[in-house]
Amino acid sequence: MKKNIKDLTKDALDQYKKGNFDIAEEIYNKILEIDNENFISIYNIGIIRFTKKDFKNSENFLKKAFELNNKSEKYFSAVIDILLTQNKIEEIKNFIEINSKNFDSKIISISEEKIIHQKLLNEIINSYNKIESFNNNERNKLLNKSKNFNKKYKKNALGLKFLAAILINIENKKQECDKNFSEIINLLEKSYSINKNDLNLVFMLAGQYMDNSMHEKAVGLFSLSARYFPENHLIYYNKGNANIALGNTEKAIEDYLMSIKLKSDDYDSHKNLAKAYKDINDLENSYKVYKKMINLNSYDPSGYSGLGAISILIGKLTDAEKNISKSLELDPKNDDARQNLSICYLRLGKLEQGVDFSQKHVGAIKFTNKKELGNFKII
Secondary structure, three states: OOOOOOHHHHHEEEHHOOOOHHHHHHHHHHHHHHHHOHHHHHHHHHHHHHOOOOHHHHHHHHHHHHHHHOHHHHHHHHHHHHHOOOOOOHHHHHHHHHHHHHHHHHHHHHHHHHHHHHHHHHHHHHHHHHHHHHOOOHHHHHHHHHHHHHHOOOOOHHHHHHHHHHHHHHHHHOOHHHHOOHHHHHHHHHHHOOOOOHHHHHHHHHHHHHHOOOOHHHHHHHHOOOOOOOHHHHHHHHHHHHHHHHHOHHHHHHHHHHHHOOOOOOOHHHHHHHHHHHOOOOHHHHHHHHHHHHHOOOHOOOOOHHHHHHHOOOOOHOOOOOOOHHHHHHHHOOOHHHHHHHHHHHHHHOOEEEEEEEEHHHHHOOOOOOHHHHOOOOO
């Protein structure tokens, strides 16, 4: 049975609430095939495009929706907001002037106030971009200006975010024992509650969670953000790191695999995945991932040393010797690789070479017989 516009609109809204923005947009486009002037669908596609940071197309859709329904306060405000996002102040002024006759003075006044607060916010952002060159007095002036802005405009997500950023800059210059990030976290959480579409804000807040050992909150934040940024591999990579910090290694493996699915050449995801597999004793998969790491970056010694360590554990001693030796060519001071190469020599039966190498480079290990070899940890 063919669905009508009402049913399709409900389906699209359900998909949007689940974070399935592409599917929601597809459904809205089906509605437009039936009725190409369905302003509700046009408006909602504009909102989806805004969510995806596609501001140019978002603007086009929102303007089109307003043309078709130019008495809607919601659509009027949406056009102003998308123009504000792109800092198109003069265009907003013209837009308000042209359409002022359609709305009461309160709506116009609110819209004009948005222009004022955007100008103030621009001043704060421009100053923040120069903050590294500021002295303490200049930093404090900027801090006070930002605090005053946020007292007046309490629900401005960007204002809260930049106040937090200024505080982070100030806190980072203090002695470790004097640092206090609770106010910063509170500001970032408020900003995120208003605007979940700011990826930079997500990483700022997650970074504060991670730095303050709030790893469960970081996992929750990344899980929610994946709905808004389903194609961003860094969401999953960092979620994996948070799960590792919590000891949830198997969940972390799922996250790293998803990161790699989205960006197949991401080296750091492969690196952490290989370590995670090793931690759960899945040596076969760890070996495969370390090999992939070397293909992605043949100049990082950690790939060779990791592959060498796993090769010892699974009995591929010739491979282990070759890879650990290569690691030491790239990083001669790697103590872990030195110890593993000593063990590798001894397990290959190269006793004299192993003892000699150990005494020269490892020092602390003394081998008296082959039975002792099993007691040493492969690093």
